[in-house]
Amino acid sequence: MAINLQKGQKVSLKKNTASGLGEILVNLNWNSTPVNKGFLSSLFGGSSGIDLDLGCLYELKDGKKGTVQALGNAFGSLANPPYIALDGDDRTGASAAGENLRIDGNHISDIKRILVYTFIYEGVANWQQADATVTIKYPGAEDIVVKMDTFNTQNKMCGLALFENVNDETFSVEKIVQFYPGHQALDQAFHWGLRWVAGRK
Numbered sequence: 542m543a544i545n546l547q548k549g550q551k552v553s554l555k556k557n558t559a560s561g562l563g564e565i566l567v568n569l570n571w572n573s574t575p576v577n578k579g580f581l582s583s584l585f586g587g588s589s590g591i592d593l594d595l596g597c598l599y600e601l602k603d604g605k606k607g608t609v610q611a612l613g614n615a616f617g618s619l620a621n622p623p624y625i626a627l628d629g630d631d632r633t634g635a636s637a638a639g640e641n642l643r644i645d646g647n648h649i650s651d652i653k654r655i656l657v658y659t660f661i662y663e664g665v666a667n668w669q670q671a672d673a674t675v676t677i678k679y680p681g682a683e684d685i686v687v688k689m690d691t692f693n694t695q696n697k698m699c700g701l702a703l704f705e706n707v708n709d710e711t712f713s714v715e716k717i718v719q720f721y722p723g724h725q726a727l728d729q730a731f732h733w734g735l736r737w738v739a740g741r742k
Contacts, residue, residue, distance in 0.1 A: 624648040
């Protein structure tokens with residue numbers, strides 16, 4: 542069984558052990574069916590599919606803010622702040638495991654909020670074709686599914702889910718699925734206040 546979150550709906554991830562929530566896994570999977578971009582694109586080595594990247598903005602209780610994502614090689618750390626780590630970078634969507642963001646729920650008291658997002662690094666901004674789904678798993682609970690069921694063909698950045706620390710024992714998780722032109726616009730919409738520069742991977 543799984544909980545299929547609706548837009549704006551919130552659910553709670555609660556401490557179920559003495560030590561904390563345990564490891565929270567945020568998995569992104571998508572369909573990278575190649576888009577026909579024409580002869581010239583293939584001749585000059587154009588990308589044949591969609592490369593979606595999973596990442597997050599984080600804010601810790603001590604005021605530290607930042608991002609975890611493949612772009613800029615900011616893969617994070619589970620053992621040290623921010624207690625969030627990205628497994629790797631699936632460039633094609635062909636990996637059965639997709640991309641995984643791991644959160645150490647035992648450090649919930651150190652984390653204020655986390656905004657999980659995805660963006661199209663390469664490929665056409667066709668979210669309907671990408672058919673992306675985020676699944677949130679944590680010990681002893683039903684999976685939480687965030688389906689990208691609204692689409693915007695212009696913007697390549699999508700805010701997916703917002704984790705907020707409620708009482709140092711519970712994360713509330715809200716489905717966002719809202720589209721933005723890029724990182725900076727997403728940041729401004731949620732009042733994160735980071736400084737952004739162009740990056741590559």
